[in-house]
Amino acid sequence: MSGNIKEELKKFIVDNYLLGSDSLNLKDDDSFLEKGIIDSIGVIELTSFIQRKYDIKVKVPEIIPENLDTLNNLEAYIERKLKSSK
Amino acid sequence: MIPSLYQIVSKAARAYPDKPAVIEPGKSITYKEFDEKIDSMAGHILAMGFKKGERAGILAKNSADSLAAYLAVTKAGGVSVWLNHTLSLSETVRQAKDCSLAFIYAGKGFEAKSGSIMADARSIRFVMDEAQARASLTAKRFPKIKSEGLASVVYTAGTTRRALGVMLSHKNLISNAAAVVKYARLKPSDSVVCVLPLYHIYGLSVAISHLLAGGTVMIDNRFMYPNLILDTIEKYRATGFAGVSSHYAMLLYMSDMPKRKLPSLRYLMQAGDRMPENITKRLVSLFPGKKLYLMYGQTEASPRIAYLDPGSARKKPGSIGRAIPGVTIKVVNESGRECREGKAGEIAVKGDNVMIGYWKNRRETRKVLKKGWLYTGDIAFKDKEGDLFIAGRRKGFVKIGGNKVNPAEIENVVLGIEGVMEAAAIGAKDPVLGERLKLFVTLVPGAKITSAEIKKICRSELPTYKVPQEVAILKDIPKNSFGKIAREELSKRS
Numbered sequence: 010m011s012g013n014i015k016e017e018l019k020k021f022i023v024d025n026y027l028l029g030s031d032s033l034n035l036k037d038d039d040s041f042l043e044k045g046i047i048d049s050i051g052v053i054e055l056t057s058f059i060q061r062k063y064d065i066k067v068k069v070p071e072i073i074p075e076n077l078d079t080l081n082n083l084e085a086y087i088e089r090k091l092k093s094s095k
Numbered sequence: 096m097i098p099s100l101y102q103i104v105s106k107a108a109r110a111y112p113d114k115p116a117v118i119e120p121g122k123s124i125t126y127k128e129f130d131e132k133i134d135s136m137a138g139h140i141l142a143m144g145f146k147k148g149e150r151a152g153i154l155a156k157n158s159a160d161s162l163a164a165y166l167a168v169t170k171a172g173g174v175s176v177w178l179n180h181t182l183s184l185s186e187t188v189r190q191a192k193d194c195s196l197a198f199i200y201a202g203k204g205f206e207a208k209s210g211s212i213m214a215d216a217r218s219i220r221f222v223m224d225e226a227q228a229r230a231s232l233t234a235k236r237f238p239k240i241k242s243e244g245l246a247s248v249v250y251t252a253g254t255t256r257r258a259l260g261v262m263l264s265h266k267n268l269i270s271n272a273a274a275v276v277k278y279a280r281l282k283p284s285d286s287v288v289c290v291l292p293l294y295h296i297y298g299l300s301v302a303i304s305h306l307l308a309g310g311t312v313m314i315d316n317r318f319m320y321p322n323l324i325l326d327t328i329e330k331y332r333a334t335g336f337a338g339v340s341s342h343y344a345m346l347l348y349m350s351d352m353p354k355r356k357l358p359s360l361r362y363l364m365q366a367g368d369r370m371p372e373n374i375t376k377r378l379v380s381l382f383p384g385k386k387l388y389l390m391y392g393q394t395e396a397s398p399r400i401a402y403l404d405p406g407s408a409r410k411k412p413g414s415i416g417r418a419i420p421g422v423t424i425k426v427v428n429e430s431g432r433e434c435r436e437g438k439a440g441e442i443a444v445k446g447d448n449v450m451i452g453y454w455k456n457r458r459e460t461r462k463v464l465k466k467g468w469l470y471t472g473d474i475a476f477k478d479k480e481g482d483l484f485i486a487g488r489r490k491g492f493v494k495i496g497g498n499k500v501n502p503a504e505i506e507n508v509v510l511g512i513e514g515v516m517e518a519a520a521i522g523a524k525d526p527v528l529g530e531r532l533k534l535f536v537t538l539v540p541g542a543k544i545t546s547a548e549i550k551k552i553c554r555s556e557l558p559t560y561k562v563p564q565e566v567a568i569l570k571d572i573p574k575n576s577f578g579k580i581a582r583e584e585l586s587k588r589s
């Protein structure tokens with residue numbers, strides 16, 4: 010499950026923000042903010058994607074780098090949300 | 096009036112040497128240090144053989160260093176061209192060639208892209224990175240600068256398929272900033288959180304007006320996480336925030352703003368697009384003690400033209416108010432006569448803020464500059480009290496998150512895709528971005544390209560904000576009796 014989430018997220022990021030090619034060699038702990046991968050419009054798309062894909066609700070206080078800014082953070086955040094919804 | 100841009104900082108450095116000029120998360124630079132940095136960079140630029148009147152590109156994110164580089168180019172007698180770093184390499188090269196850049200200041204992370212631009216644009220003689228820019232090289236003498244002289248070229252969407260370079264003089268920018276200082280009553284004790292990109296005239300105007308007031312510019316490039324911006328406001332006790340309507344939509348719906356009191360904040364500024372009335376009403380009701388400035392302008396006017404008195408925001412949330420100090424506005428019909436109250440016409444503007452013209456484009460300049468008046472292409476009417484209301488845009492632009500987009504530019508890219516027969520991009524209402532781009536295409540018979548593939552190509556050719564959020568493949572695109580695409584019909588479908 011965990012591997013799948015990260016792969017799905019990476020595919021979304023690569024397809025939508027890196028032109029479909031991982032030329033940046035995106036690592037699991039690379040900051041989207043520091044690498045300039047996602048901007049403020051992108052974060053709206055990203056939160057919409059994870060809400061739709063994993064059927065979770067992203068709450069306002071949760072839109073912070075600790076939850077969304079790396080593949081690792083995103084994966085951990087989604088897993089926490091899925092666990093708490095069970 | 097201060098005659099040249101860099102002298103804004105020199106003057107403030109004499110008056111408030113130890114006061115912070117620019118703050119970034121974790122660091123701060125005083126006016127004295129900022130002035131010395133500009134001086135040193137300008138010396139370095141001249142030492143590299145830069146000549147008066149030449150153009151220099153700034154390819155960098157917002158930072159104290161990049162703002163200093165922008166001002167240093169003008170101190171060296173040159174013309175600053177802040178390049179939009181989100182543009183594709185080919186579009187940036189086109190702009191670099193268009194204004195024959197002599198060199199590029201490359202901010203952190205943009206060294207390789209600058210090198211690629213230099214390889215293609217032969218006028219570029221050198222790239223100056225952040226480390227080189229720090230080398231201390233003061234010049235004995237700097238060129239004399241006239242206030243009417245060209246200070247900056249700012250690229251903006253025009254009616255042509257390519258961006259137009261708006262030529263702004265020192266006088267244009269400084270007089271406009273002085274008007275902002277006057278109507279917003281900016282003081283040396285003010286500090287504004289600037290999340291707007293400085294390659295956009297609105298961001299630049301916010302920075303220049305606050306430096307002119309002797310205030311502090313707080314640069315924070317982390318708006319994708321709006322709560323961090325609120326933290327910055329609280330931590331540094333900022334007195335102002337400036338954004339486009341989508342910034343306010345995100346703050347209201349994707350941050351804790353409604354729960355925070357933000358006691359240090361004295362004013363909120365909005366421009367760059369039309370503020371939805373529901374956002375204005377919500378802000379006014381959440382923060383009744385803070386001044387909300389709803390403003391209107393365009394790059395060709397350096398950029399500010401009008402503002403609504405904050406006291407009227409509740410009563411007239413859809414208005415852009417009246418002319419700023421030093422600017423005259425008239426609303427004219429197609430025969431050039433002034434419209435009566437309530438009658439819609441084009442906004443024309445006169446004042447020291449009106450641009451010199453479009454760079455190397457007399458034809459487009461003649462279309463908008465007539466007898467000293469700038470014809471904005473925006474349609475508005477005045478109410479009985481003289482306050483203006485925007486009724487539409489004659490040029491058919493779409494405004495996405497404050498960015499002006501010419502649909503023809505997107506259509507041009509899409510029509511170059513094999514298998515696409517027709518393309519029409521329109522603006523559709525969006526609660527956060529103000530407008531979003533929706534693209535309609537038809538395919539040549541037998542073509543198998545998908546919406547996702549079209550979107551992917553758009554992403555490779557266009558900056559993020561110009562990529563259509565939706566792509567619909569139709570059997571046919573509705574046309575009017577002249578065979579032109581019926582955009583209104585498409586709008587009804589979206």
